[in-house]
Amino acid sequence: MSDTKQPTLKGLAADITKNAAIVSDFLDKTNNHFTFDTDSPPSFPKTASEDVTAARMQLIYAARQLQFLALGPTESLQWFALSGAPDTTTLQWLYHYDIPSAVPNQDSISYADLAKKLNLNQHKMTRILRHAMTNNIFLEPIPGHIAHSSLSKQLAEPGNLIRGPVGNLTQTVYPAVSRMVDAHEKYGTNDEKGVHAPFNVAYDTEKRALEYIANDPVRSVWFTESMKGGAAAGPSSTRYSVEAFDWQSLGNGVVVDVGGSAGHVSKAIAAAAPDLHFIVQDQPAMVGKGQAELEPELKERFTFRPHDFFTTQPYNEPAAFYLRLILHDWPDEDAALILRELAAKMGPETRLLINDAVVPEHGAMHPLQEKYVRNADMVMMSMFNGLEREKSDWEDVIKRADPSLHIVGITKPRGGSLSMIEIRKE
Ligand SMILES: C[S@@+](CC[C@H](N)C(=O)[O-])C[C@H]1O[C@@H](n2cnc3c(N)ncnc32)[C@H](O)[C@@H]1O
Incomplete structure (x- = not known):
């Protein structure tokens, strides 16, 4: 059923123009525009006023809605069903093999040299990294060569606080979220025990997730760093x-x-x-x-x-x-x-x-904000x-x-x- 508040392409575009101007003026003043190049500032300035913060939130939301209206319902569903798992999986993969640390800071490296350095199959590695590039993670400045983008560079910095959340969410949380149906089939949807979560199916354990993680030297570091990273920004x-x-x-x-x-x-x-x-x-x-x-x-x-x-x-x-x-x-x-x-x-x-x-x-x-909280709710249910x-x-x-x-x-x-x-x- 239609309702008068339904957004339209033109309405969203106007909303985006208005809020983009507010955000852009603020970034001009603070000389902080984001780019995909490695010299981009890493995150939005904390000095933003409430008005700028609100305009930015609306800008991001309207841009997302605009994409849905441009795609239409059928293609929106296709994008959802197809993109979610590969997007997280390629990030999980490049984090696992620590590709960001192996790509030079300032220069590019050929796929052949990178594959040799990491002892990985060049063809598979190239395909996975080219998928990551569709999410602006890495760039291909000359054909056959890979270089850092502003996003991948963050993951290459050993002390960067985003490494924790990316590590924890892609390596530990994602396998749990992906087993939600299996857990609900196994234990039933009424079961509320902390040891019967999708995590327990994914990791084949009767231990609670936090206990399991605390006893795993690698996952516990990702987890603690994730808490720190989430608290930082x-x-x-x-x-x-x-x-x-x-x-x-x-x-x-x-x-x-x-x-x-x-x-x-x-x-x-x-x-x-x-x-x-x-x-x-x-x-x-x-x-x-x-x-x-x-x-x-x-x-x-x-x-x-x-x-x-x-x-x-x-x-x-x-x-x-x-x-x-x-x-x-x-x-x-x-x-x-x-x-x-x-x-x-x-x-x-x-x-x-x-x-x-x-x-x-x-x-x-x-x-x-609701999207953020509902994402967190699904993580809590899964873990x-x-x-x-x-x-x-x-x-x-x-x-x-x-x-x-x-x-x-x-x-x-x-x-x-x-x-x-x-x-x-x-
Ligand atoms: C989601 S983290 C929150 C950490 C911190 N309060 C924050 O806001 O970033 C949950 C914390 O609970 C701790 N925890 C889990 N089980 C516990 C228990 N039985 N007794 C004490 N702490 C526990 C974990 O080690 C972890 O540090």
């Missing part, structure tokens, strides 16, 4: 976690960062609230890494402790228990268990801060039988944990994908 960057709560209001209290990985989020908060102290709890390997990497100037304010959050919480009545991107990894029963252990150690002044997505009703957020929760889901799980817990506020900074749910104990 984009809609779930730590800047929004800092913005979403008045951390300075906790004075010189202690924040217990439950499942805080190697402490990267606490460090961002510490910079904004210089009197606060942090106890970062996680699995032994994660806190070991955090302890080893801790900057000398933070030593007095940071403690790293191994702790399993399904067991008795050792710390009593801190200023806050903080859980960022923890509970979406767990089905309701497990999430309630984690919260119950914390509720038992909350005093009247303790805040329980859950920093996770609160999925609005369908259609209530910008469609591009852990976890979920991104709506407000009523959060209310249910919090009450299930401990009826004396109640939500006193939910804040979501504009542009960010995560909310801060502030909870107190009665």
Whole structure:
């Protein structure tokens, strides 16, 4: 059925022209235009105003919609069905063989020399890399030679924070997502156990994904780097976690960062609230890494402790228990268990801060943000039988944990994908 709000090709084109001008003017001023060449700036400037950020989001969304309207329904479906798996697979392949590191920084290299250097079949390698080029990953400046594009160059830089998310998502997550039908056929769609997720079918294991990953030396590095990379930029960057709560209001209290990985989020908060102290709890390997990497100037304010959050919480009545991107990894029963252990150690002044997505009703957020959250929801379902929760889901799980817990506020900074749910104990 048609409705008056249906976008049209011309309407979208006009929308794109208007918003492209706003974004382009900003990039002119900051001298930051993206290109496909290696001298392109790597990411959008963080100094963008809210108006520029909104115009950029609308620009990306309208360009996507325009493509659908230009293709029409049948060809749109064809593109979907054909592109999704190869797009991820070629990225997975070139990451696995670390092609980006083998291509020279400034120069090109022939396919023949590259294949010889990496001991790969030249014909297969060339076909895979030419597919990656359809996504602007690598360039072919002269026939038969490959060189870096602005995208592939990011993957060649050893310390670049995008390597973590690309590694984790293509190598560990993608095989799990691709087995969703098999898992639902095997266990049924009502099964909510964390050990019966598509991940368990893909990896033929009865271990929970996070335990399996923590015990795999390569995947655990991708995972930790992925958390760090996701926190460094984009809609779930730590800047929004800092913005979403008045951390300075906790004075010189202690924040217990439950499942805080190697402490990267606490460090961002510490910079904004210089009197606060942090106890970062996680699995032994994660806190070991955090302890080893801790900057000398933070030593007095940071403690790293191994702790399993399904067991008795050792710390009593801190200023806050903080859980960022923890509970979406767990089905309701497990999430309630984690919260119950914390509720038992909350005093009247303790805040329980859950920093996770609160999925609005369908259609209530910008469609591009909704796409991001729905993608994350599919990853949670595939990896852990976890979920991104709506407000009523959060209310249910919090009450299930401990009826004396109640939500006193939910804040979501504009542009960010995560909310801060502030909870107190009665
Ligand atoms: C999605 S990551 C979130 C990390 C961090 N809070 C952030 O926002 O980037 C989930 C974290 O939970 C930790 N974790 C998993 N199971 C745990 C357990 N039983 N006890 C404590 N931490 C656990 C993982 O090691 C991982 O660091």
